[in-house]
Amino acid sequence: MTRPGRLGVGVVGTGRVGAVLGNALRGAGHPVVAAAGISEGSRERAETLLPGVPLVEVPEVVRRAELVLLTVPDDALTDLVTGLGDLGAWQPGQIVVHTSGRFGTDVLAAARGVGAIPLAIHPAMTFTGTSLDLSRLAGCPFAVTGPNAVLPIGQALVVEIGGEPVVVDESARGLYHAALAHGANHLVVLVAQAAQALAAAGVADPGRMLGPLLEAALDGALRAESPSDPSGDRGPGAISALTGPVRRGDDGTVREHVAVLGALGASTGAVDVLAGYRALARAATQRSLAAGLVPDAAATRLLDALAGGDVPDVTSATPAAAPGMTGDAGWLEQEGRPADDPSAGSDDGPTGPDRPQEDER
Structure with a gap:
């Protein structure tokens, strides 16, 4: 019934x-x-x-x-x-x-x-x-x-x-969507960059190596970002789960990272790896400083370390082809569409009331 x-x-x-x-x-x-x-x-x-x-x-x-x-x-x-x-x-x-x-x-x-x-x-x-x-x-x-x-x-x-x-709210819908896209889409890019660096270091299975570390880091960040008491106070939020050289104020390690990732870009064309590292490490430093997790002096040394070395021209080099990069079948799979889906092409046909495309997220 x-x-x-x-x-x-x-x-x-x-x-x-x-x-x-x-x-x-x-x-x-x-x-x-x-x-x-x-x-x-x-x-x-x-x-x-x-x-x-x-x-x-x-x-x-x-x-x-x-x-x-x-x-x-x-x-x-x-x-x-x-x-x-x-x-x-x-x-x-x-x-x-x-x-x-x-x-x-x-x-x-x-x-x-x-x-x-x-x-x-x-x-x-x-x-x-x-x-x-x-x-x-x-x-x-x-x-x-x-x-x-x-x-x-x-x-x-x-x-x-x-x-x-x-x-x-209606007025917040764009910001909501940008936040999800930034978190989910760019996480994939971060994994791709880290995996490429590991492969260049001789690691045969970068995904296997990254898995436990990234799962623990993501779990810790999400837990820290969730309200832990009835007042809804998150404290410093996800940044409190940060570990590694920025959290320790270890500018020497950061300088070495900048050097070796710069060398990776010079030898493979993957200049986006260093650019991404610098951008995220700066953000990590600034957020850690704002949350009181690193002192002013350490933050200054970290930012100086990140500014050192030659800055590759990201417009003049193309990252070496890797699975999942734009233009190959893996990229279409990551976009939530099968590689052979006609909706992925440029000749989709009409998208009006008689011929809508399907959402293949």
């Missing part, structure tokens, strides 16, 4: 995100009444995660659904919503949800203008597009943005699929 308050769900974009969230909503008792997918991979995901759901054109998905889930790339979202508005597809009282981290609900103005209920619900996780993601939704934070009167609807939907709703 259908539980009260169940909504007919339409999924626009059965990429890795849409197919999984559609499955999760179905598991919570909301029937998925229609879906739209373009690529062969998206259609296969729909068959696997949304079996029996009819695949139809986008306007037909919107026509059939009480809850429309828009899981398309950020750059396609505005044109899609506007195009559907031009077709008169949006309906009063219809709940329209997008999963973009970048946008709040202003991007849904065309739907809101006819009386639809706009919500932005962004899961702070990456997706494989398989059933493995369903268990990972449990406890996953979701940024929920919307008009105050309808925020409880978005929060309830998140809770129903096992997530943890976190309200993010």
Whole structure:
């Protein structure tokens, strides 16, 4: 028997995100009444995660659904919503949800203008597009943005699929997304740089060497950044988990690091490794000083050490090719898209209401 308050769900974009969230909503008792997918991979995901759901054109998905889930790339979202508005597809009282981290609900103005209920619900996780993601939704934070009167609807939907709703104001959505991108995307770059240096040092399996150290460092930083008492006082935050030469004020070691990483850049073209080291070590020094973790004199010596040596011209050298660098198949995999996904190319085709791309985060 259908539980009260169940909504007919339409999924626009059965990429890795849409197919999984559609499955999760179905598991919570909301029937998925229609879906739209373009690529062969998206259609296969729909068959696997949304079996029996009819695949139809986008306007037909919107026509059939009480809850429309828009899981398309950020750059396609505005044109899609506007195009559907031009077709008169949006309906009063219809709940329209997008999963973009970048946008709040202003991007849904065309739907809101006819009386639809706009919500932005962004899961702070990456997706494989398989059933493995369903268990990972449990406890996953979701940024929920919307008009105050309808925020409880978005929060309830998140809770129903096992997530943890976190309200993010419309005006803060860009900063929220930049913070996540900075933390997650640039962590990957940091690992790539450290792994390249280890490989140059003769370590056969850099990932194996880095694993325990990075896992412990990340765990310590995240624990330090979480409020540990009812007042919510974080103290100095994640920087208090810092270890290594900056925390010790060991400028001699820092000078040696600058020298050997400079040599690595000169021999391989990987000048970004030293540039990244310098930028992060300066930030570590400044934050440690502000938190009272290193004295003024030590901070001055550290900054002097980081300024020493020749500064490579990062515009005149190209890092040696390594797995996962822009332009090869590994990069596309890191972007959350299969290397052979047509949506990764430049000839994507139209991205209007009839041909949206899927969000392959």
